[in-house]
Amino acid sequence: MKPLILVSNDDGITSKGIRTLVEIMKELGEVVVVAPDSPQSGMGHAITIGYPLRLDESDIFGEVKAYQCSGTPADCVKLAKHYVLRNRVPDLVVSGINHGSNSSISVLYSGTMSAAIEAALEGLPAIGFSLCDYQSNPEFSHVRDYVKHIAQEALRHGIPRGTALNVNFPEKKSEPIKGIRLCRQANARWQESFEERKDPNGRSYYWMNGIFINEDKSENNDEWALDHNYVSIVPCAYDLTAHHALSILSSDWNLQLP
Amino acid sequence: MKPLILVSNDDGITSKGIRTLVEIMKELGEVVVVAPDSPQSGMGHAITIGYPLRLDESDIFGEVKAYQCSGTPADCVKLAKHYVLRNRVPDLVVSGINHGSNSSISVLYSGTMSAAIEAALEGLPAIGFSLCDYQSNPEFSHVRDYVKHIAQEALRHGIPRGTALNVNFPEKKSEPIKGIRLCRQANARWQESFEERKDPNGRSYYWMNGIFINEDKSENNDEWALDHNYVSIVPCAYDLTAHHALSILSSDWNLQLP
Numbered sequence: 087m088k089p090l091i092l093v094s095n096d097d098g099i100t101s102k103g104i105r106t107l108v109e110i111m112k113e114l115g116e117v118v119v120v121a122p123d124s125p126q127s128g129m130g131h132a133i134t135i136g137y138p139l140r141l142d143e144s145d146i147f148g149e150v151k152a153y154q155c156s157g158t159p160a161d162c163v164k165l166a167k168h169y170v171l172r173n174r175v176p177d178l179v180v181s182g183i184n185h186g187s188n189s190s191i192s193v194l195y196s197g198t199m200s201a202a203i204e205a206a207l208e209g210l211p212a213i214g215f216s217l218c219d220y221q222s223n224p225e226f227s228h229v230r231d232y233v234k235h236i237a238q239e240a241l242r243h244g245i246p247r248g249t250a251l252n253v254n255f256p257e258k259k260s261e262p263i264k265g266i267r268l269c270r271q272a273n274a275r276w277q278e279s280f281e282e283r284k285d286p287n288g289r290s291y292y293w294m295n296g297i298f299i300n301e302d303k304s305e306n307n308d309e310w311a312l313d314h315n316y317v318s319i320v321p322c323a324y325d326l327t328a329h330h331a332l333s334i335l336s337s338d339w340n341l342q343l344p
Numbered sequence: 345m346k347p348l349i350l351v352s353n354d355d356g357i358t359s360k361g362i363r364t365l366v367e368i369m370k371e372l373g374e375v376v377v378v379a380p381d382s383p384q385s386g387m388g389h390a391i392t393i394g395y396p397l398r399l400d401e402s403d404i405f406g407e408v409k410a411y412q413c414s415g416t417p418a419d420c421v422k423l424a425k426h427y428v429l430r431n432r433v434p435d436l437v438v439s440g441i442n443h444g445s446n447s448s449i450s451v452l453y454s455g456t457m458s459a460a461i462e463a464a465l466e467g468l469p470a471i472g473f474s475l476c477d478y479q480s481n482p483e484f485s486h487v488r489d490y491v492k493h494i495a496q497e498a499l500r501h502g503i504p505r506g507t508a509l510n511v512n513f514p515e516k517k518s519e520p521i522k523g524i525r526l527c528r529q530a531n532a533r534w535q536e537s538f539e540e541r542k543d544p545n546g547r548s549y550y551w552m553n554g555i556f557i558n559e560d561k562s563e564n565n566d567e568w569a570l571d572h573n574y575v576s577i578v579p580c581a582y583d584l585t586a587h588h589a590l591s592i593l594s595s596d597w598n599l600q601l602p
Binding site for chain 1: 383385386387388389390391392393394396397398399418419422423425426427449451452453458461465466489490493497501502503504506507510523524525526528529531533535536537538541547548549550551552577578579580581582583584585586587588589590592593594596597598599600601602
Protein backbone atom coordinates (compact mmCIF):
# COMPACT_ATOMS: atom_id res chain seq x y z
CA MET A 87 0.00 0.00 0.00
CA LYS A 88 1.24 3.46 -0.81
CA PRO A 89 2.39 5.50 2.20
CA LEU A 90 0.18 8.42 3.28
CA ILE A 91 2.09 11.71 3.28
CA LEU A 92 0.75 14.90 4.84
CA VAL A 93 2.17 18.13 3.39
CA SER A 94 2.03 21.57 5.02
CA ASN A 95 4.10 24.76 5.04
CA ASP A 96 4.18 28.34 6.28
CA ASP A 97 4.44 30.32 3.03
CA GLY A 98 0.84 29.46 2.14
CA ILE A 99 -0.77 26.94 -0.17
CA THR A 100 0.03 28.87 -3.38
CA SER A 101 3.80 29.11 -2.86
CA LYS A 102 6.29 27.57 -5.26
CA GLY A 103 7.96 25.68 -2.41
CA ILE A 104 4.88 23.65 -1.46
CA ARG A 105 4.10 22.98 -5.13
CA THR A 106 7.60 21.56 -5.56
CA LEU A 107 7.22 19.47 -2.40
CA VAL A 108 3.84 18.07 -3.48
CA GLU A 109 5.25 17.08 -6.89
CA ILE A 110 8.10 15.16 -5.24
CA MET A 111 5.90 13.49 -2.60
CA LYS A 112 3.46 12.29 -5.30
CA GLU A 113 6.28 10.03 -6.51
CA LEU A 114 6.44 8.41 -3.05
CA GLY A 115 2.86 7.98 -1.90
CA GLU A 116 -0.67 9.30 -1.47
CA VAL A 117 -0.47 12.99 -0.67
CA VAL A 118 -2.88 15.13 1.40
CA VAL A 119 -2.19 18.86 1.76
CA VAL A 120 -3.40 21.04 4.63
CA ALA A 121 -1.68 24.43 4.44
CA PRO A 122 -2.30 28.05 5.44
CA ASP A 123 -4.42 30.15 3.07
CA SER A 124 -1.92 33.03 3.39
CA PRO A 125 1.77 33.46 4.25
CA GLN A 126 2.62 32.70 7.90
CA SER A 127 6.38 33.26 7.96
CA GLY A 128 7.86 33.92 11.38
CA MET A 129 4.82 32.52 13.16
CA GLY A 130 6.95 30.29 15.37
CA HIS A 131 4.87 27.69 17.17
CA ALA A 132 1.79 29.93 17.28
CA ILE A 133 -1.67 28.39 17.53
CA THR A 134 -5.06 30.06 17.18
CA ILE A 135 -6.72 30.63 20.55
CA GLY A 136 -10.03 32.43 21.03
CA TYR A 137 -11.03 32.32 17.36
CA PRO A 138 -12.40 29.51 15.21
CA LEU A 139 -10.64 28.23 12.10
CA ARG A 140 -11.76 28.10 8.49
CA LEU A 141 -10.91 25.07 6.37
CA ASP A 142 -11.77 24.90 2.67
CA GLU A 143 -11.05 22.27 0.06
CA SER A 144 -8.83 23.47 -2.80
CA ASP A 145 -8.27 22.07 -6.29
CA ILE A 146 -4.94 23.84 -6.67
CA PHE A 147 -3.05 20.51 -6.82
CA GLY A 148 -5.38 18.73 -9.28
CA GLU A 149 -6.13 15.20 -8.12
CA VAL A 150 -4.23 15.64 -4.85
CA LYS A 151 -6.60 16.25 -1.91
CA ALA A 152 -5.82 19.71 -0.57
CA TYR A 153 -7.27 22.06 2.03
CA GLN A 154 -6.47 25.65 2.86
CA CYS A 155 -6.79 26.79 6.46
CA SER A 156 -7.07 30.23 8.02
CA GLY A 157 -4.77 29.22 10.90
CA THR A 158 -1.07 28.84 11.59
CA PRO A 159 1.13 25.95 10.40
CA ALA A 160 0.69 24.23 13.81
CA ASP A 161 -3.11 24.66 13.49
CA CYS A 162 -2.95 23.05 10.02
CA VAL A 163 -1.25 19.93 11.37
CA LYS A 164 -3.70 19.66 14.27
CA LEU A 165 -6.67 20.03 11.88
CA ALA A 166 -5.15 17.51 9.47
CA LYS A 167 -4.48 14.91 12.16
CA HIS A 168 -7.69 15.21 14.14
CA TYR A 169 -10.22 16.30 11.55
CA VAL A 170 -9.21 15.91 7.89
CA LEU A 171 -7.47 12.51 8.17
CA ARG A 172 -9.53 11.35 11.16
CA ASN A 173 -8.69 7.64 11.62
CA ARG A 174 -5.92 7.52 9.02
CA VAL A 175 -2.41 8.04 10.39
CA PRO A 176 0.16 9.60 8.04
CA ASP A 177 3.38 7.66 7.47
CA LEU A 178 5.25 10.92 7.06
CA VAL A 179 4.60 14.64 7.54
CA VAL A 180 6.64 17.09 5.48
CA SER A 181 6.60 20.88 5.68
CA GLY A 182 7.98 23.39 3.19
CA ILE A 183 9.89 23.79 1.03
CA ASN A 184 10.36 27.08 2.85
CA HIS A 185 11.40 30.13 0.87
CA GLY A 186 14.34 31.13 3.07
CA SER A 187 16.65 29.59 5.66
CA ASN A 188 15.50 27.97 8.90
CA SER A 189 18.99 27.04 10.03
CA SER A 190 20.48 27.62 13.49
CA ILE A 191 18.40 29.92 15.72
CA SER A 192 15.84 30.64 12.97
CA VAL A 193 14.28 27.28 13.86
CA LEU A 194 12.64 29.03 16.84
CA TYR A 195 10.83 31.56 14.63
CA SER A 196 10.02 29.10 11.89
CA GLY A 197 6.45 28.28 10.94
CA THR A 198 7.79 25.55 8.66
CA MET A 199 9.45 23.78 11.56
CA SER A 200 6.49 24.36 13.90
CA ALA A 201 4.37 22.23 11.54
CA ALA A 202 7.02 19.50 11.65
CA ILE A 203 7.47 19.72 15.44
CA GLU A 204 3.69 19.68 15.97
CA ALA A 205 3.55 16.46 13.95
CA ALA A 206 6.49 14.97 15.88
CA LEU A 207 4.80 15.56 19.20
CA GLU A 208 1.76 13.76 17.82
CA GLY A 209 4.15 10.82 17.37
CA LEU A 210 4.49 11.18 13.58
CA PRO A 211 7.77 11.12 11.60
CA ALA A 212 8.19 14.71 10.42
CA ILE A 213 10.60 16.81 8.38
CA GLY A 214 10.78 20.53 7.66
CA PHE A 215 12.54 21.47 4.39
CA SER A 216 13.91 24.98 3.76
CA LEU A 217 15.90 26.57 0.97
CA CYS A 218 18.42 29.32 1.79
CA ASP A 219 17.27 31.51 -1.09
CA TYR A 220 15.36 34.77 -0.62
CA GLN A 221 14.60 35.53 -4.28
CA SER A 222 10.94 35.96 -5.23
CA ASN A 223 11.15 33.07 -7.68
CA PRO A 224 13.75 30.72 -6.17
CA GLU A 225 15.26 27.77 -8.01
CA PHE A 226 14.36 24.40 -6.44
CA SER A 227 15.66 22.07 -9.20
CA HIS A 228 18.97 21.30 -7.43
CA VAL A 229 17.26 20.04 -4.24
CA ARG A 230 14.62 17.68 -5.71
CA ASP A 231 16.73 14.51 -5.53
CA TYR A 232 17.75 15.33 -1.98
CA VAL A 233 14.19 15.99 -0.80
CA LYS A 234 13.08 12.69 -2.32
CA HIS A 235 15.99 10.71 -0.87
CA ILE A 236 15.59 12.17 2.64
CA ALA A 237 11.83 11.46 2.61
CA GLN A 238 12.52 7.91 1.43
CA GLU A 239 15.03 7.33 4.21
CA ALA A 240 12.47 8.62 6.73
CA LEU A 241 9.84 6.22 5.33
CA ARG A 242 12.34 3.32 5.45
CA HIS A 243 14.05 3.89 8.80
CA GLY A 244 11.80 6.32 10.66
CA ILE A 245 12.92 9.35 12.61
CA PRO A 246 14.15 9.09 16.22
CA ARG A 247 11.19 9.58 18.59
CA GLY A 248 10.81 12.95 20.21
CA THR A 249 12.46 14.73 17.29
CA ALA A 250 11.64 16.38 13.97
CA LEU A 251 14.24 16.92 11.27
CA ASN A 252 15.24 20.44 10.26
CA VAL A 253 16.61 20.12 6.71
CA ASN A 254 18.13 23.18 5.02
CA PHE A 255 19.44 23.41 1.46
CA PRO A 256 22.05 25.82 0.09
CA GLU A 257 20.89 28.05 -2.74
CA LYS A 258 21.68 26.88 -6.28
CA LYS A 259 25.31 27.48 -7.21
CA SER A 260 27.32 26.69 -10.32
CA GLU A 261 28.70 23.47 -8.76
CA PRO A 262 26.32 20.77 -7.46
CA ILE A 263 25.52 20.25 -3.74
CA LYS A 264 28.36 18.29 -2.10
CA GLY A 265 26.20 15.94 -0.03
CA ILE A 266 24.31 15.67 3.28
CA ARG A 267 25.66 16.49 6.74
CA LEU A 268 24.09 15.56 10.09
CA CYS A 269 24.60 18.66 12.22
CA ARG A 270 23.89 20.36 15.49
CA GLN A 271 22.17 23.76 15.54
CA ALA A 272 24.82 26.48 15.12
CA ASN A 273 25.32 28.87 18.02
CA ALA A 274 24.24 31.93 16.04
CA ARG A 275 21.65 34.67 16.46
CA TRP A 276 19.95 37.65 14.86
CA GLN A 277 21.07 41.11 15.96
CA GLU A 278 18.16 43.47 15.45
CA SER A 279 18.01 47.16 14.77
CA PHE A 280 14.92 49.33 14.41
CA GLU A 281 14.38 52.16 11.97
CA GLU A 282 11.88 54.78 13.10
CA ARG A 283 9.66 56.38 10.41
CA LYS A 284 6.69 58.72 10.54
CA ASP A 285 3.31 57.82 9.02
CA PRO A 286 1.29 60.44 7.05
CA ASN A 287 -0.24 61.55 10.39
CA GLY A 288 3.16 62.12 11.99
CA ARG A 289 2.94 59.05 14.25
CA SER A 290 6.01 56.83 14.60
CA TYR A 291 6.32 53.28 13.38
CA TYR A 292 9.33 50.96 13.42
CA TRP A 293 10.84 48.59 10.87
CA MET A 294 12.80 45.70 12.32
CA ASN A 295 16.04 44.79 10.57
CA GLY A 296 18.18 41.81 11.46
CA ILE A 297 21.85 41.01 10.92
CA PHE A 298 22.76 37.35 11.28
CA ILE A 299 25.68 36.87 13.69
CA ASN A 300 27.41 33.50 13.71
CA GLU A 301 29.96 33.06 16.49
CA ASP A 302 30.16 29.30 16.06
CA LYS A 303 33.64 28.38 14.83
CA SER A 304 33.27 24.58 14.69
CA GLU A 305 32.45 22.45 11.65
CA ASN A 306 29.70 20.14 12.89
CA ASN A 307 26.93 22.76 12.76
CA ASP A 308 24.31 23.62 10.16
CA GLU A 309 25.73 27.03 9.20
CA TRP A 310 29.10 25.51 8.38
CA ALA A 311 27.43 22.82 6.26
CA LEU A 312 25.31 25.32 4.31
CA ASP A 313 28.25 27.71 3.84
CA HIS A 314 30.19 24.79 2.31
CA ASN A 315 27.39 23.77 -0.07
CA TYR A 316 26.12 20.77 1.93
CA VAL A 317 22.54 19.92 2.89
CA SER A 318 22.21 20.23 6.69
CA ILE A 319 20.00 17.93 8.80
CA VAL A 320 19.49 18.85 12.46
CA PRO A 321 17.25 16.58 14.58
CA CYS A 322 15.24 18.95 16.82
CA ALA A 323 13.77 18.03 20.20
CA TYR A 324 10.55 19.46 21.60
CA ASP A 325 11.57 18.60 25.16
CA LEU A 326 13.34 21.88 25.94
CA THR A 327 14.68 20.79 29.35
CA ALA A 328 18.32 21.88 29.74
CA HIS A 329 19.46 18.97 31.91
CA HIS A 330 22.93 20.39 32.60
CA ALA A 331 21.26 23.54 33.96
CA LEU A 332 19.26 21.55 36.52
CA SER A 333 22.41 20.57 38.40
CA ILE A 334 23.86 24.11 38.24
CA LEU A 335 20.64 25.58 39.67
CA SER A 336 20.44 22.84 42.26
CA SER A 337 23.91 23.68 43.64
CA ASP A 338 23.87 27.50 43.22
CA TRP A 339 20.33 28.52 44.14
CA ASN A 340 18.54 28.59 47.48
CA LEU A 341 15.14 27.08 46.77
CA GLN A 342 13.71 27.83 50.24
CA LEU A 343 11.76 31.00 50.87
CA PRO A 344 13.70 33.16 53.39
CA MET B 345 22.95 50.82 41.98
CA LYS B 346 19.50 49.32 41.59
CA PRO B 347 19.25 46.47 39.07
CA LEU B 348 17.44 47.19 35.81
CA ILE B 349 14.53 44.81 35.25
CA LEU B 350 12.68 44.50 31.93
CA VAL B 351 9.09 43.23 32.19
CA SER B 352 6.99 41.80 29.36
CA ASN B 353 4.16 39.30 28.92
CA ASP B 354 1.74 37.85 26.40
CA ASP B 355 -1.64 38.68 27.94
CA GLY B 356 -1.15 42.37 27.12
CA ILE B 357 -0.11 45.40 29.12
CA THR B 358 -3.46 45.77 30.95
CA SER B 359 -3.61 42.25 32.40
CA LYS B 360 -3.66 41.60 36.14
CA GLY B 361 -0.67 39.27 35.83
CA ILE B 362 1.73 41.92 34.51
CA ARG B 363 0.46 44.45 37.03
CA THR B 364 1.25 42.00 39.83
CA LEU B 365 4.69 41.30 38.34
CA VAL B 366 5.51 45.03 38.02
CA GLU B 367 4.52 45.64 41.66
CA ILE B 368 6.85 42.86 42.85
CA MET B 369 9.77 43.89 40.60
CA LYS B 370 9.52 47.51 41.83
CA GLU B 371 10.68 46.17 45.21
CA LEU B 372 13.84 44.80 43.57
CA GLY B 373 15.00 47.40 41.08
CA GLU B 374 14.28 49.92 38.36
CA VAL B 375 11.52 48.56 36.15
CA VAL B 376 10.91 49.15 32.43
CA VAL B 377 7.87 47.55 30.78
CA VAL B 378 7.55 46.75 27.07
CA ALA B 379 4.47 44.60 26.51
CA PRO B 380 1.92 43.84 23.79
CA ASP B 381 -0.98 46.28 23.42
CA SER B 382 -3.41 43.34 23.13
CA PRO B 383 -3.54 39.68 24.21
CA GLN B 384 -1.04 37.42 22.40
CA SER B 385 -1.69 34.05 24.04
CA GLY B 386 -0.57 31.04 22.04
CA MET B 387 1.73 33.13 19.85
CA GLY B 388 4.67 30.79 20.42
CA HIS B 389 7.92 32.33 19.25
CA ALA B 390 6.24 34.38 16.53
CA ILE B 391 7.86 37.58 15.28
CA THR B 392 6.45 40.25 13.00
CA ILE B 393 7.78 39.97 9.44
CA GLY B 394 6.69 42.16 6.56
CA TYR B 395 4.93 44.75 8.72
CA PRO B 396 6.29 47.57 10.86
CA LEU B 397 5.66 47.81 14.61
CA ARG B 398 3.97 50.48 16.69
CA LEU B 399 5.42 51.44 20.07
CA ASP B 400 3.70 53.94 22.36
CA GLU B 401 4.57 55.13 25.83
CA SER B 402 1.94 54.30 28.45
CA ASP B 403 1.30 55.79 31.92
CA ILE B 404 -0.58 52.72 33.09
CA PHE B 405 2.07 51.93 35.72
CA GLY B 406 2.45 55.47 37.11
CA GLU B 407 6.13 56.38 37.55
CA VAL B 408 7.32 53.11 35.97
CA LYS B 409 8.45 53.62 32.36
CA ALA B 410 6.14 51.54 30.18
CA TYR B 411 5.56 51.03 26.45
CA GLN B 412 2.87 49.14 24.59
CA CYS B 413 3.76 47.48 21.31
CA SER B 414 1.66 46.21 18.44
CA GLY B 415 3.87 43.13 18.04
CA THR B 416 4.36 39.73 19.62
CA PRO B 417 6.10 39.05 22.96
CA ALA B 418 9.35 38.24 21.10
CA ASP B 419 9.03 41.54 19.17
CA CYS B 420 8.60 43.38 22.49
CA VAL B 421 11.87 42.01 23.86
CA LYS B 422 13.73 42.83 20.64
CA LEU B 423 12.35 46.38 20.65
CA ALA B 424 13.17 46.79 24.34
CA LYS B 425 16.74 45.53 23.99
CA HIS B 426 17.68 47.29 20.75
CA TYR B 427 15.55 50.44 20.81
CA VAL B 428 13.93 51.37 24.14
CA LEU B 429 16.89 50.52 26.41
CA ARG B 430 19.55 51.17 23.76
CA ASN B 431 22.89 51.07 25.60
CA ARG B 432 21.51 49.93 28.95
CA VAL B 433 21.59 46.17 29.54
CA PRO B 434 18.89 44.71 31.81
CA ASP B 435 20.09 42.67 34.80
CA LEU B 436 16.97 40.53 34.54
CA VAL B 437 14.09 40.01 32.11
CA VAL B 438 10.81 38.68 33.50
CA SER B 439 7.68 37.75 31.57
CA GLY B 440 4.18 37.15 32.89
CA ILE B 441 2.62 36.43 35.23
CA ASN B 442 0.73 34.44 32.64
CA HIS B 443 -2.96 33.77 33.15
CA GLY B 444 -2.85 30.00 32.63
CA SER B 445 -0.32 27.18 32.69
CA ASN B 446 2.80 27.02 30.54
CA SER B 447 3.99 23.72 31.96
CA SER B 448 5.19 20.70 29.99
CA ILE B 449 4.49 20.90 26.23
CA SER B 450 2.61 24.22 26.55
CA VAL B 451 6.02 25.90 26.67
CA LEU B 452 6.16 25.52 22.86
CA TYR B 453 2.95 27.53 22.32
CA SER B 454 3.68 30.06 25.03
CA GLY B 455 4.08 33.74 24.25
CA THR B 456 5.17 34.28 27.86
CA MET B 457 8.09 31.90 27.44
CA SER B 458 8.96 33.22 23.97
CA ALA B 459 9.68 36.61 25.56
CA ALA B 460 11.93 34.90 28.13
CA ILE B 461 13.68 32.71 25.55
CA GLU B 462 14.20 35.70 23.23
CA ALA B 463 15.91 37.50 26.12
CA ALA B 464 18.01 34.43 26.94
CA LEU B 465 19.31 34.18 23.41
CA GLU B 466 20.31 37.85 23.67
CA GLY B 467 22.47 36.68 26.60
CA LEU B 468 20.17 38.08 29.33
CA PRO B 469 19.02 36.20 32.47
CA ALA B 470 15.32 35.59 31.87
CA ILE B 471 12.34 34.00 33.59
CA GLY B 472 8.76 33.33 32.46
CA PHE B 473 6.18 33.13 35.28
CA SER B 474 2.80 31.46 34.79
CA LEU B 475 -0.13 30.71 37.09
CA CYS B 476 -2.19 27.55 36.50
CA ASP B 477 -5.49 29.38 36.97
CA TYR B 478 -7.92 30.05 34.12
CA GLN B 479 -10.41 32.24 36.00
CA SER B 480 -11.07 35.70 34.59
CA ASN B 481 -9.87 37.34 37.80
CA PRO B 482 -7.23 34.94 39.15
CA GLU B 483 -5.75 35.19 42.64
CA PHE B 484 -2.00 35.99 42.62
CA SER B 485 -1.50 36.68 46.37
CA HIS B 486 -0.10 33.20 47.16
CA VAL B 487 2.70 33.48 44.57
CA ARG B 488 4.10 36.95 45.36
CA ASP B 489 6.77 35.79 47.81
CA TYR B 490 7.86 33.07 45.40
CA VAL B 491 8.10 35.41 42.41
CA LYS B 492 10.19 37.83 44.47
CA HIS B 493 12.47 35.11 45.85
CA ILE B 494 13.06 33.48 42.45
CA ALA B 495 13.86 36.86 40.86
CA GLN B 496 16.26 37.64 43.74
CA GLU B 497 18.05 34.31 43.29
CA ALA B 498 18.38 35.03 39.55
CA LEU B 499 19.86 38.48 40.33
CA ARG B 500 22.27 36.94 42.89
CA HIS B 501 23.41 33.79 41.10
CA GLY B 502 22.42 34.29 37.47
CA ILE B 503 20.75 31.72 35.23
CA PRO B 504 22.78 29.05 33.40
CA ARG B 505 23.75 30.38 29.96
CA GLY B 506 21.74 29.17 27.01
CA THR B 507 18.62 28.72 29.12
CA ALA B 508 15.53 30.60 30.32
CA LEU B 509 13.53 29.50 33.34
CA ASN B 510 9.95 28.33 32.93
CA VAL B 511 8.31 28.90 36.34
CA ASN B 512 4.74 27.69 36.91
CA PHE B 513 2.64 28.17 40.05
CA PRO B 514 -0.27 26.03 41.22
CA GLU B 515 -3.58 27.85 41.62
CA LYS B 516 -4.44 29.08 45.12
CA LYS B 517 -5.65 26.30 47.38
CA SER B 518 -6.68 26.21 51.05
CA GLU B 519 -3.20 25.03 52.12
CA PRO B 520 -0.08 27.08 51.21
CA ILE B 521 2.31 26.13 48.40
CA LYS B 522 4.69 23.39 49.60
CA GLY B 523 7.89 24.81 48.09
CA ILE B 524 9.93 24.94 44.86
CA ARG B 525 10.93 21.96 42.69
CA LEU B 526 13.55 21.96 39.93
CA CYS B 527 11.97 19.82 37.20
CA ARG B 528 12.24 18.52 33.71
CA GLN B 529 9.47 19.18 31.17
CA ALA B 530 6.78 16.50 31.58
CA ASN B 531 6.21 14.18 28.65
CA ALA B 532 2.63 15.34 28.09
CA ARG B 533 0.65 16.72 25.17
CA TRP B 534 -2.63 18.23 24.04
CA GLN B 535 -5.08 15.98 22.23
CA GLU B 536 -7.17 18.15 19.99
CA SER B 537 -10.69 17.77 18.68
CA PHE B 538 -12.55 20.08 16.30
CA GLU B 539 -16.18 21.06 16.47
CA GLU B 540 -17.72 22.06 13.15
CA ARG B 541 -20.35 24.84 13.20
CA LYS B 542 -22.14 26.80 10.48
CA ASP B 543 -21.95 30.59 10.24
CA PRO B 544 -25.09 32.64 9.38
CA ASN B 545 -24.25 32.12 5.68
CA GLY B 546 -24.08 28.34 6.05
CA ARG B 547 -20.30 28.18 5.73
CA SER B 548 -18.38 25.90 8.09
CA TYR B 549 -15.99 27.00 10.78
CA TYR B 550 -14.14 24.94 13.37
CA TRP B 551 -13.50 25.39 17.08
CA MET B 552 -10.39 23.70 18.41
CA ASN B 553 -10.70 21.97 21.76
CA GLY B 554 -7.81 20.40 23.63
CA ILE B 555 -7.65 17.72 26.29
CA PHE B 556 -4.37 17.59 28.20
CA ILE B 557 -2.89 14.09 28.22
CA ASN B 558 -0.09 13.36 30.67
CA GLU B 559 1.55 9.97 30.20
CA ASP B 560 4.55 10.85 32.37
CA LYS B 561 4.52 8.67 35.48
CA SER B 562 7.71 9.91 37.16
CA GLU B 563 8.02 12.53 39.92
CA ASN B 564 10.78 14.82 38.68
CA ASN B 565 8.63 16.65 36.12
CA ASP B 566 6.68 19.91 36.22
CA GLU B 567 3.21 18.37 36.04
CA TRP B 568 3.90 16.21 39.09
CA ALA B 569 5.20 19.24 41.00
CA LEU B 570 2.16 21.39 40.15
CA ASP B 571 -0.30 18.57 40.90
CA HIS B 572 1.31 18.29 44.35
CA ASN B 573 1.11 22.03 45.07
CA TYR B 574 4.76 22.86 44.38
CA VAL B 575 6.19 25.66 42.24
CA SER B 576 7.91 24.09 39.20
CA ILE B 577 11.09 25.51 37.63
CA VAL B 578 12.22 24.03 34.29
CA PRO B 579 15.38 25.48 32.67
CA CYS B 580 14.62 25.61 28.93
CA ALA B 581 17.23 25.48 26.17
CA TYR B 582 16.92 27.25 22.84
CA ASP B 583 19.43 24.91 21.21
CA LEU B 584 16.93 22.28 20.06
CA THR B 585 19.57 19.79 18.80
CA ALA B 586 18.64 16.26 19.89
CA HIS B 587 22.19 14.95 20.27
CA HIS B 588 21.14 11.32 20.91
CA ALA B 589 19.24 11.38 17.59
CA LEU B 590 22.39 12.36 15.66
CA SER B 591 24.01 9.01 16.41
CA ILE B 592 20.82 7.05 15.62
CA LEU B 593 20.49 8.79 12.24
CA SER B 594 24.19 8.38 11.56
CA SER B 595 23.98 4.60 11.96
CA ASP B 596 20.50 3.95 10.46
CA TRP B 597 20.31 6.30 7.49
CA ASN B 598 22.06 6.26 4.16
CA LEU B 599 23.18 9.84 3.61
CA GLN B 600 24.40 9.27 0.04
CA LEU B 601 22.15 9.92 -2.92
CA PRO B 602 21.49 6.60 -4.74
